[in-house]
Amino acid sequence: NEEKKSIKLKGKTMGTYWQVKIPYVPNQLHIKNLIQRKLDEDEKLLSSWKKNSLVSKFNKLKKNQLLAIDKKFFKIISIALKINKKTYGKLDITIGNLINIWGFGNQKKPHNYPSINKIKQVMALTGMKHLSLISNANKHYIKKNIDGMKINLSTLGEGFAADHLSSVLKKEGIENYTISIGGTVLVKIKNKENSKIIAIQKPTDKIQSIHLLIHLKNKSISTAGTYRNYYYLKGKKISHLIDPKTGMPVTHNLISVSVISSTALEADGWDSALLILGFKKAKILALRENLAVCLITKKNNTFSTWISPCFKKFLINT
Numbered sequence: 001n002e003e004k005k006s007i008k009l010k011g012k013t014m015g016t017y018w019q020v021k022i023p024y025v026p027n028q029l030h031i032k033n034l035i036q037r038k039l040d041e042d043e044k045l046l047s048s049w050k051k052n053s054l055v056s057k058f059n060k061l062k063k064n065q066l067l068a069i070d071k072k073f074f075k076i077i078s079i080a081l082k083i084n085k086k087t088y089g090k091l092d093i094t095i096g097n098l099i100n101i102w103g104f105g106n107q108k109k110p111h112n113y114p115s116i117n118k119i120k121q122v123m124a125l126t127g128m129k130h131l132s133l134i135s136n137a138n139k140h141y142i143k144k145n146i147d148g149m150k151i152n153l154s155t156l157g158e159g160f161a162a163d164h165l166s167s168v169l170k171k172e173g174i175e176n177y178t179i180s181i182g183g184t185v186l187v188k189i190k191n192k193e194n195s196k197i198i199a200i201q202k203p204t205d206k207i208q209s210i211h212l213l214i215h216l217k218n219k220s221i222s223t224a225g226t227y228r229n230y231y232y233l234k235g236k237k238i239s240h241l242i243d244p245k246t247g248m249p250v251t252h253n254l255i256s257v258s259v260i261s262s263t264a265l266e267a268d269g270w271d272s273a274l275l276i277l278g279f280k281k282a283k284i285l286a287l288r289e290n291l292a293v294c295l296i297t298k299k300n301n302t303f304s305t306w307i308s309p310c311f312k313k314f315l316i317n318t
């Protein structure tokens, strides 16, 4: 019977795909269009690829000019500042120029390694200390104190959008849903119903297979990996995750990090930052911050998995 069936809505956003599962509703097309419209709105705020986005406007500002932002934009930047501090600077949204020269922003992938000089030159335009949020009489502003600095919110945008969609669906009276955008998943379930089973994929681009299963209810999970978004340059793998301290893409053997959190924004922020930190530091930080984290490392073609105490309760033993 139709009432029991769930429906899957799908589309494209932010250079990736979105999918929303909800219980049957007669006005599917209305919900689908609403979701796409809200995602388009978020893209207009956050995209480095759209010339007129708020991010692009900020990127064109001269130093010390103020740009008015709303509460939602204030929130995403605040989370970026918070995670930046806690991860010793590994999450750094001011590395827009660095992301561009490595070919993961709005510039083409390079055919040659960027020179040390080029990397140094571009790194001089980075650093969260050059970015500030200002609040005055309920109005919010953002500014930079060096010319040429560019922000890139790719590491937080999908989580931000998933939280946003969650509040949109709630307003529509939908109580059970699973939202996926890129590597971020948000599960919302009405109290009396069971949790939802989510798979963490094996960290390989060859075949899609399940590495482990978790159950999730009213939480988000986000996975960052160096195993999918990469290209080869002179025979070397170039990952999309860049260490802001060296200006270089990461090459260590921590290849997948999943983080469970109460908001998709936080999960999406932490996963990439922990991955860039590397196994030892990520593990220490996960324990200290009580994060629900799954770390997968690869050595001689075998995977090892470490799960933090907070992650254990989500695990389904198979």
Ligand SMILES: Cc1cc2nc3c(=O)[nH]c(=O)nc-3n(C[C@H](O)[C@H](O)[C@H](O)COP(=O)(O)OP(=O)(O)OC[C@H]3O[C@@H](n4cnc5c(N)ncnc54)[C@H](O)[C@@H]3O)c2cc1C
Pocket (backbone or CB within 6 Å): 013, 014, 015, 016, 042, 043, 046, 047, 048, 049, 090, 091, 092, 093, 095, 099, 104, 105, 152, 153, 154, 155, 156, 157, 158, 182, 183, 184, 223, 224, 225, 229, 240, 241, 242, 243, 244, 268, 271, 272, 276
């Ligand atoms: C609003 C928006 C619009 C987009 N539009 C396009 C588009 O038009 N075309 C397109 O090809 N892609 C676009 N993307 C980007 C694309 O979809 C990314 O691959 C995706 O956002 C990365 O998410 P992830 O979950 O794979 O990786 P995550 O691990 O969540 O984030 C990794 C990304 O963050 C950035 N990053 C790398 N190192 C750091 C660091 N140290 N600190 C902070 N950030 C870092 C890099 O861009 C990297 O790809 C867009 C992203 C957003 C948010």
Ligand SMILES: [Mg+2]
Pocket (backbone or CB within 6 Å): 154, 155, 156, 222, 224, 267, 268, 269, 270, 271, 272
């Ligand atoms: Mg992320």
